[in-house]
Amino acid sequence: MEYTVIYGSNGAKRMSIKREGSRYRYDHETKRSRYEGAQKKVILPIFEPSGLLELESHQKKGIQLKHVEPKDAISPHDFYKKLKVPKWDQIRYELVVYRKGVKGEVSKTKLHDKSCYIIGRGLGQSLRRFESDGEEIILADIPIQEESCSKEHCAVQFRQVGESLIPYLIDLDSSNGTCLNDSAVPSARYIELKSSDIIHVSEDPNDSDYELIFLAV
Structure with missing residues (x-):
């Protein structure tokens, strides 16, 4: 059995009387000591980047990238x-690029080692390369040789949702918009991708010579 007795002019002290068998134990405690004990909490530093630092960490050759990956971003390789x-x-996962008037595929990219693949204007098969002679900087992982395509037009983003790996398409506030299965997608919104989905780098599929097929097999 335990009793608590408050004493002192302002109730600043407390004495606990606890019975142990036939004897009693007296424990004295002050309000101050109780207050100090409650304040002794371990405060750990937060190592997550601030908004500014996070933006600075997403640059390529001094150019600020539009897309900042979400915290649940993960590559298929790392997920599996x-x-x-x-x-x-x-x-x-693959992304196959076709062009009107060209027989067969223009390119095929395996989507496996990275959590995000940027689709944008570029030349050739060199991904994310920098032209030191003053030519255009290529920021895209999957380059599309079309003037109407923005440098960072849209992206395929992989995210872990529970124990599932979900691929998404996101328009990166492109100039001419992005179309998924003949429907314009809202800017800066994640839209889940399904196998055989068709992507155009324009809100109107007829305005683009390129067709991108997302495959999950």
Whole structure:
């Protein structure tokens, strides 16, 4: 059995009387000591980047990138490794580019090692390369040779949702918009991608010579 007795002119002290068998134990405690004990909390530093630092960390050759990946971003490679998914159970993601008037595919990109793939204006197959002679800076991972396509037009972003890997399409506030399956997508909004989805780098599919097919097999 335990009793608590408050004493002192302002109730600043407290004495606990606790019975232990046939004897009593007296414990004295002041309000000050109780207050100090409550204040002794460990405050850990926050190592997450601030908004400004986070933006500064997303630059390429001094150019500020539009897209800042979400905290749940993860590459298919890292996702399957993390969950120990055997290779035969892993989904293979690809983005195949076609052009009107050109027989066969223009390019095919395996979407496996990175959490985000930027689609934008560029030349050739060199990804994210810098032309030191003053020519255009290529920021895209998947370059599209079309003037109406923005340098950072849209992106395929992989995110971990629970124990699922979900691919999304996001328009990066492009000049001419992005179309998914003949429907314009809202800017800066994540839209889930499904296998065989068709992407155009324009709100009107007829305004673009390129067609991008997302595959998950």
